Amino acid sequence: MIFLVLLRRLAEMVFVLFSISVLVFLIFFATPGADPAARIAGRGASPATLAAVRHAFGLDQPLPVQYGLMMKHLFITQDLTSFVNPGQLVIPAVLQAVPVTLSLVFGAAVIWLIFAVAIGVTAAALRGSVIDRSLMFLAMAGVSMPVFWLGEVANLITQARFHNTVLFSWVPALGYVPLTQNPLLWFKSLVIPWTVLAVTYIGLYSRVLRANLVEALTEDYIRTARAKGLSERQVIFRHALRMSLITLVSMFGLDFGALVGGGALLIEVVCALPGVGMLTYQALQNLDLPFIMATVMYGAIFIVAANTVVDMLYLLIDPRARGAR
Amino acid sequence: MTAPILIAENLSKTFHAGRRFGPGGRQNIQALSNVSLKVYPGETLGLVGESGCGKSTLGRTLLKLYTPDAGKIIFQGQDITRMSERALRPLRANMQMVFQDPSASLNPRRRVGDLIAEPLRVHNYGAREKIQARLEELMHLVGLAPEHLSRFPHEFSGGQRQRIGLARAIALNPSLIIADEPVSALDVSIQAQIVNLMADLQEQLDLTYIFIAHDLAVIRQAAERVAVMYLGVIVEIGDTDTVMLTPAHHYTAALISAVPEPNPAARRARTILQGEPPSPANPPPGCRFHTRCPAAQGRCKTERPELRPYGENREVACHFPL
Amino acid sequence: MLLDVQNLSISFRTPRGLLPVVEDVSFQLAESEILAIVGESGSGKSLTALSIMRLITDPNAIITGKILFKGEDILTLKEPAMRRLRGGAMAMIFQDPMTALTPVYTIGAQIVEQIRIHTKLPTWQARLRAESLLAAMGIADAQQISRRFPHQLSGGMRQRVMIAMALSCSPALLIADEPTTALDVTVQAQILELLLKLRKEFNSSILLITHDMGIVAQTADRVAVMYAGRIAESGATGDIFAHPMHPYTAGLLAAIPQLHGPRINAFSAIPGAPPAPHEKPAGCAFAPRCAYRIAVCAERPPLLHGPFRQVACFRAGEVA
Numbered sequence: 001m002i003f004l005v006l007l008r009r010l011a012e013m014v015f016v017l018f019s020i021s022v023l024v025f026l027i028f029f030a031t032p033g034a035d036p037a038a039r040i041a042g043r044g045a046s047p048a049t050l051a052a053v054r055h056a057f058g059l060d061q062p063l064p065v066q067y068g069l070m071m072k073h074l075f076i077t078q079d080l081t082s083f084v085n086p087g088q089l090v091i092p093a094v095l096q097a098v099p100v101t102l103s104l105v106f107g108a109a110v111i112w113l114i115f116a117v118a119i120g121v122t123a124a125a126l127r128g129s130v131i132d133r134s135l136m137f138l139a140m141a142g143v144s145m146p147v148f149w150l151g152e153v154a155n156l157i158t159q160a161r162f163h164n165t166v167l168f169s170w171v172p173a174l175g176y177v178p179l180t181q182n183p184l185l186w187f188k189s190l191v192i193p194w195t196v197l198a199v200t201y202i203g204l205y206s207r208v209l210r211a212n213l214v215e216a217l218t219e220d221y222i223r224t225a226r227a228k229g230l231s232e233r234q235v236i237f238r239h240a241l242r243m244s245l246i247t248l249v250s251m252f253g254l255d256f257g258a259l260v261g262g263g264a265l266l267i268e269v270v271c272a273l274p275g276v277g278m279l280t281y282q283a284l285q286n287l288d289l290p291f292i293m294a295t296v297m298y299g300a301i302f303i304v305a306a307n308t309v310v311d312m313l314y315l316l317i318d319p320r321a322r323g324a325r
Numbered sequence: 326m327t328a329p330i331l332i333a334e335n336l337s338k339t340f341h342a343g344r345r346f347g348p349g350g351r352q353n354i355q356a357l358s359n360v361s362l363k364v365y366p367g368e369t370l371g372l373v374g375e376s377g378c379g380k381s382t383l384g385r386t387l388l389k390l391y392t393p394d395a396g397k398i399i400f401q402g403q404d405i406t407r408m409s410e411r412a413l414r415p416l417r418a419n420m421q422m423v424f425q426d427p428s429a430s431l432n433p434r435r436r437v438g439d440l441i442a443e444p445l446r447v448h449n450y451g452a453r454e455k456i457q458a459r460l461e462e463l464m465h466l467v468g469l470a471p472e473h474l475s476r477f478p479h480e481f482s483g484g485q486r487q488r489i490g491l492a493r494a495i496a497l498n499p500s501l502i503i504a505d506e507p508v509s510a511l512d513v514s515i516q517a518q519i520v521n522l523m524a525d526l527q528e529q530l531d532l533t534y535i536f537i538a539h540d541l542a543v544i545r546q547a548a549e550r551v552a553v554m555y556l557g558v559i560v561e562i563g564d565t566d567t568v569m570l571t572p573a574h575h576y577t578a579a580l581i582s583a584v585p586e587p588n589p590a591a592r593r594a595r596t597i598l599q600g601e602p603p604s605p606a607n608p609p610p611g612c613r614f615h616t617r618c619p620a621a622q623g624r625c626k627t628e629r630p631e632l633r634p635y636g637e638n639r640e641v642a643c644h645f646p647l
Numbered sequence: 648m649l650l651d652v653q654n655l656s657i658s659f660r661t662p663r664g665l666l667p668v669v670e671d672v673s674f675q676l677a678e679s680e681i682l683a684i685v686g687e688s689g690s691g692k693s694l695t696a697l698s699i700m701r702l703i704t705d706p707n708a709i710i711t712g713k714i715l716f717k718g719e720d721i722l723t724l725k726e727p728a729m730r731r732l733r734g735g736a737m738a739m740i741f742q743d744p745m746t747a748l749t750p751v752y753t754i755g756a757q758i759v760e761q762i763r764i765h766t767k768l769p770t771w772q773a774r775l776r777a778e779s780l781l782a783a784m785g786i787a788d789a790q791q792i793s794r795r796f797p798h799q800l801s802g803g804m805r806q807r808v809m810i811a812m813a814l815s816c817s818p819a820l821l822i823a824d825e826p827t828t829a830l831d832v833t834v835q836a837q838i839l840e841l842l843l844k845l846r847k848e849f850n851s852s853i854l855l856i857t858h859d860m861g862i863v864a865q866t867a868d869r870v871a872v873m874y875a876g877r878i879a880e881s882g883a884t885g886d887i888f889a890h891p892m893h894p895y896t897a898g899l900l901a902a903i904p905q906l907h908g909p910r911i912n913a914f915s916a917i918p919g920a921p922p923a924p925h926e927k928p929a930g931c932a933f934a935p936r937c938a939y940r941i942a943v944c945a946e947r948p949p950l951l952h953g954p955f956r957q958v959a960c961f962r963a964g965e966v967a
Contacts, residue, residue: 128706220746226702227741228761228812229734231727238760239749246751319796320750375831482920512687512858517902517916539832542904569906583836585861587903589884592865597840598833601801 005311013304020300021293025067028289036289040083057083074294084288094279094294100176101275104268105259107190108197113252115202117241120209125236127214136210142203151196151270158192174272193271197264201255208251212244219243246318250310257306261299328402329363330501330533331387336360336396338379338386342606352606356382357393358557361632366500369527369534371548371565373541375580377605379557380537384503387535388420389413401500418448421494423487425506430490431478438474441493448497463492466529468522484515488522495530503535508543520547541584545569550638553577556605556613559632563639573635573646576614612644620645648715649819649852650676650699655712657694659705666924669694670876672712673951676820676852683855683867683884689921691876696822696856700739701729716820735765738813742825744805748797754781755793758812765816780811783848785841803834810841814849824856839866860903864888872896875921875932877948882956892958894939894966931960939966 029036038045041053054060058069073080074090082088119139123132158168170188177185216222217240225239226232265277272278276295283291314321338357356379364370372380385391387398389405398406400420405413421444424430431440438460445456461471467488478486487507494502504523508516520543526532536547544551545565552562553574561574572578579598598617603609609616615625624644635641657669669691676682686692697703698710701721714721716737721729741747748757758777762768768776774793781789784807797805806826813821823842827835843866846853855867863870863884871881872893880893891897898917919936928934934944939962951959960966 220741220743221749223702224741224747224809224812225749226704227700227733227739229730229732229764230760231730242751243749318751320798375833484920512921513860514687514899514902514917515920517904518918520904521916540904541832542906545906546904579833581906583833584906585836585839585859585865586907587860587864587888587900587905588907589864589888591907595836595840597836599837601803601834602831 006308009304009308009311013301016300016304017297020296021071022067024289024293024296025063025070028287028292029063029066036083040086070290070293074290074297080290080294082288082290084286084291090290090294093291094276094298097274097276097279098298099178100273101260101262101264101268101277103176103179103186103190104193104197104264104273104275105256107194108201108259109252109256111194112198112201112205115198116205116209119202119206120213121236121241123206123210124213124217124240125232127210127217132210136207139203139206142199143207144203145199147196147200148266148270150199151193151267154192154196155270176273176275193267193273196271197259197267205248205251209244209248212247213240216240216243246314249313249317253306253310253313254303257303257309260306261302262295263299327366329399330366330401331364331535332397332399333360333362333383333387334397334399336383336386336393336398338382338391338393354604354606355557355608356605357386358608360396360557360559362552362559362562364501364533364535366533367527367531368550369536369548371544371551372535372537372554373539373544373551373580374554375539375602377556377602378554379605380539380554381505382557383554384422384505384535384537388422388503390422418444418497419499420501420503421497421499423490423494423502423504423507426510431486433478436475436477437481437489440478441474441489441496444493444496450497459496463496466495466526467492482515483511484518487511487519491519491522491526495526495532498530500531501533501535503537505537506539507536509538509540516543517546523547541569541581553580556602556608558613558642560614560643561639561641562632563636563641567636567639571647573639573641574614574643575618575620575647578647579617579619612642648675649678649680649717650854651713651715652695652699653713653715655695655698655710655714657691657698657703658709660707660709663925665709667927668876668924669698670948671951672873672876672878674871674878674881676854678819679846679850679852680869681846681853681855681867683857683863683870684873685857685860685863685870686873687858687921689875689923690873692856692858692873693824695873696739696824696854699820699822699854700733700737702733702739731765734761734813734818735816736818737820737822738816738818739822739824740806740809740813740826743829744802744809745829747809748805750797753794753796754800754808758793758808758815761812762815777811777815780815781808783845784808784811785837786811801834802830803837806830806834806838807841810838810845814845814851817849818851820854821851822854822856825858826855827862828858835862842866860888860900872899875927876924877932877959878951878957879933879960880956880958881951886956892956892963892966893933893960894937894962895933897966898936 037050037054037057037059040057041049058066070080078091080090082090119135123135126132155174158171159174162168163171171192172185172189175189177189179186213236222235222239225235262276262280264275265281268275268277269281276298279291280295283295336357337359340354340356342352342354360383372383374380382391386393389398393406397404400416403416405416441460441463442456445459450456450459460474464471464473469485469488478489481489508519511519523534527534536544538544548565550563551565551568552559553568553576554560555576561568561572561577568577569581572581579596582595583597596619600617603616611627612625612630615621618625622645630642630644632640632642635646653673655669655672656667658665658667672695674682684692684695694703699714703710710722716732721732755774755777758780759770759773762773762776763770778789778793781792786792786804786807800808827838830838839862842853857863867884869882870884870887872879872895874895879895880887880891887896888900891900901915902917917936922928922932928945930945931948934940937944941961943961949959949961951957
């Protein structure tokens, strides 16, 4: 059965990749006025140069052939090169950026899960109280702050204004240090981006979790749990939270997938982290089609993969999803 | 005997649940299997059985709210089985449905007057004044006051809401009403009011009822004839008193015996059926009741008993009737 | 006396003022007795049951009166002491077995959880006990079933599991709130039979909450009939059914459709409907629907009186 689910997901992934790639390709090639050859040849190139470039890059061939060629270079020979910086291979560049994004998103996810569960459970347990209302207000504020703005503010404080105070003197300059090179510096350089990225999600997740818990606490099985003689803490943690996790896990899987797939673009740009988002950002600025294509493909793969993992987790944490008997 | 108003011949209906490649796979739930019955004008036919026996599906299929997979439905002499919805529309005025939960079947944001007038408008009953006069007449018929027309459904008690449901059902002067558990959601003291009201309306308006319920005692009060269903088939059909006092099918007998009698002096050892009905997705072969039947024999496991006449005005589907 | 409820009242603070839902309810339950509280929806019977377990969690509820369990007023108990009682000496089963079990844990784990709260048994022994309890509920394959999840069982099976769980710590008092209402009639009969058998085996008293007079007649030793938050009448089951003394009880009994015996032609109904808590009249709540109503009925509610047979009606002697 698991095999069937995987097979279905695989088919889905192929379909998604195909559709997205065609869409991206058409946007850049079939849009009137967007001539990739002019971009590659540079400003003011002579018609002869343009023609040469067109021929060299295969841009004089029919669109389906061009599409096929690009896919071949991307997936089969894996030697697709940039249009903007001739000779720069696309795939190694993406592979180099992946660990940065993964480091960023993993760390942020740990922070947001811990805080969101703590805040959500506290608010639900004290529902209706002043503490509940203030926590939920803070959560709302967290959701409302755009990540790029918060990132800029954090940079302003930790890199400039208060960098020389005791509080922030440990913060290294913007940028990324690989974990394998210097674990301590890796950690230090990521703490601020992690926190900034986590804030929105803490707000979102704690609100969702609280709402879920409060709803769960009115369920019949909670009354049964209380009737068994469980304490309120046991009722919340063993029964209500366990049930709410089902929603939370599916949410988390999708958000995590989206972030790793390129959704962390804003924070990567603001904190100068050379991750996949940054790569996408630069490629978009230069309209560098091979890079755009590669990062979009990578993102799609990741999001479908994350969906698959969520499906599997679902089977693990919700016995009802396993089918009858 | 007069001609039946409604004839069902060998109706079958299967529902599909689940996805073929999803967890648990695809399931075929056989809700009705070869069900035949006749309903005569002016009578009340009870349909009784436990949850999942197909009684509600049968009610809805008879009104063509579901299309049967096989079989025929003949209403007032016309075969409506394959009739298009457009061709069916004039007949729809003649057959109405009343549901269990009046609050769920009445749009909470509309006034009672609008709710009852809706079928009248759909079927072009007449001008505004004519509709208004009809509404007041209907309210009177179901024991409500004309001023109730401007209120919202939530302002009524459960019993009153069921009266509204009845008013809407009789608005177009139908000849057949299928009532699906019309009193199950109501308290005992209110149940009797609604059952009595339905009997009054039947007399005044020449109605024919199919009364679906899981409560045997309510059926006994409300219906002259009863069909007992089990796992998508009719196991016994006949005059209510005959069936209830001298059941012929072992399932009917067990069902009656299981009802706790509201008389402490009559505490008695009851024959209690073991187990629960098998899943309609996987009904047993042969007689569908053989897995729980105290009198089951070899033949019951392989050969499906058909409904056969048994005494006067009664049919039973059992190889070894009581 | 195992349970002695004295002048229990439950009301809720609402924007419109205090809403009295249960008023001045008193009843006793002796050891290994079955007392049925019978009433229609909104009569306050379920709330009464929940208050005995102190499971009313609404912070706007105000509960007054005394609930003496083995002589101790549980309304004044501290929460930890109450928790030891709950699921231990007093246990409860609920109406809808489909939703009363946590979907993500196995049946066995949920029973073991309760045993482990109230005893010092190690997990493996608790598991054995859970299995033997399931077997005592007439579940054939107890070991197998204990590894299943709730959604894999039928309603009747789940109610058996609920009963096994409730009885796991041999409670002196079992509160059963409409235990068979959600079940089909043949399964209902099985569960009632089981409760009667277990009462003998476990020597528990049962407080049975129901709306079904048939169930009362077949199972209860004594009955308390509730109407609009008050007890209308209470007494031995046989007496109440044979000679109802409150007009409401009489009306209710006459309104039950009869399956056995001769069929009655017009089936007698009580006119009107029970009042909602916020529109209860000042006097007897049943007066507006009552054929025996006199002037005094509208002035003040009649008090429950009498030693064995208690009736709250000014004209109790005249109803028959």
